[in-house]
Amino acid sequence: MSNHEYTRTQLFIDGEWVTPAGTGVIEVVNPATEEVLGTVPNGSDADVDIAVAAAQRAFDPLISVAERRARLDAVITAMDKRLPDIAETITSEMGAPIRVAQTVQTQVPLAVARAVAEVLGRFEFEERIGNSLVVREPYGVVAAITPWNYPLYQVVAKVIPAIAAGCTVVLKPSNEAPLAVFEFVEALADAGLPPGVVNLVSGPGRVIGERMAVHPDVDVVSFTGSTSVGSRVGELAGATIKKVALELGGKSANVILDGADLAAAVKVGVGNAFLNGGQTCMAWTRMLVPQARYDEALEIIESAVAKYTVGDPCDPATRIGPSASETQYRTVRGFIERAQRDGARLLTGGAEKIADTGYYVAPTVFADVDPQSELGQEEVFGPVLAVIPFRDTDEALTIANGTPYGLSGAVWAGDDDTAIAFARQVRTGQLDINGGKYNPAAPFGGYKRSGVGRELGRFGFEEYLQVKSLQLP
Secondary structure, eight states: OOOOOBBOEEEETTTTTEEOOOOEEEEEEEEETEEEEEEEEOOHHHHHHHHHHHHHHOOOOOOOOHHHHHHHHHHHHHHHHHHHHHHHHHHHHOOOOHHHHHHTTTTTHHHHHHHHHHHHOOOOOOOOTTEEEEEEEOOOOOEEEESSSSSHHHHHHHHHHHHHHHHHHEEEESSSHHHHHHHHHHHHTTTTOTTTTTEEOOOOOIIIIIHHHHHOOOOOOEEEEEEEHHHHHHHHHHHOOEEEEEOOOOOOOOEEEEEEEEOHHHHHHHHHHHHGGGGGOOOOOOEEEEGGGHHHHHHHHHHHHOOOOOOOOTTTTTTTTOOOSSSHHHHHHHHHHHHHHTTTTTEEESSSSOOSOOOOOOOOEEEEEETTTTHHOOOOOSSSSEEEEEHHHHHHHHHOSSEEEEEOEEEESHHHHHHHHHHHHHHSSSOEEETTTOOSOOOOOETTTTTESOOHHHHHHHHHEEEEEOOOO
């Protein structure tokens, strides 16, 4: 790895790196070595207030589309140049294998940003409906609160469409993986954005995030993280009747129907469940398999999991790195231990410590999982897959819809029409059909406790636009 500046002493507010009003620092730990990698400022309420005031001053409700596009193009160009360094930082601070960091963690955000630019280029901001002129205007000041599992992607999915819409932003990164976000904001500074358009305040969620949510001059709160914290953000934001977009947890089902290509469905499903060490909100963590093909599926799973090397995230051969933090490591091991006590059959992996140093969890698969058990219902956020048999499609649908979540998933069948017909009945925000590829322009978001609102493409862009009707004579 190259040398990076991982000791951060300043926040980015009003176009400048400034000394925070808050005191102290937050330590960022390398999860592979358990050593302190760097620090970021421990911001305060006062820092949020200063940042929001800067964002409010920078907000221009009449900003032209040409100016928005100029800002967006400059940001994308500056970000692209920094992606190799950001990938190394992500590997160091949250343990993503370097190949994942160089592709999914950085190239996908670039594709998302470019997709937003395409939307902006063809978006109609005005339309006539009868005698009314309906106009779409930037919402105002956006508070963006992002998690640690995909540090750059989650920021890009909020900040880029907000800039494209003409909004201004106050950004709070996670405490576990903030360093890549600081590098992204440096790219924004390189892009020459006007002061106050994007501001960065790091610090504890209960201080920085909560102050953002209740601040009377924040117009939109966009949060990605756990369902419990998302509920708290929504509650706080409701006091000032501000718009809230929440992208929360998931317990997504990979449904393999009779007639599907079982080998492909299982192998792709294992890969999806274990991507980024299972620390993916849209991971297919429940694999639903026809009872008649259950044993065959388990054999394919064991063979596939054997190829998932766990080790140093800087090694290009590594497919699963450590959990991103000690807290997450202990959480995942706790889920595994309780699943065994609940009667699920351990097929491979387990909770045993597999490395002297680092927060490593073995890729783990449980068979015969009760759909109503904790493992069948709750998000683990680690490399843990639950395999569940079903007798017929009605039971498969009941199981697929039988959790409080509805974020993502997949359906495999002998033909696309059959898979689509089943998918239409699944209450979730996004489903892959027979291995359909990721689309950075397609809307992403949840049903039920997986959230409200949508990100990506036109739908994510529209989250940052207000709608006004002008009734003409």
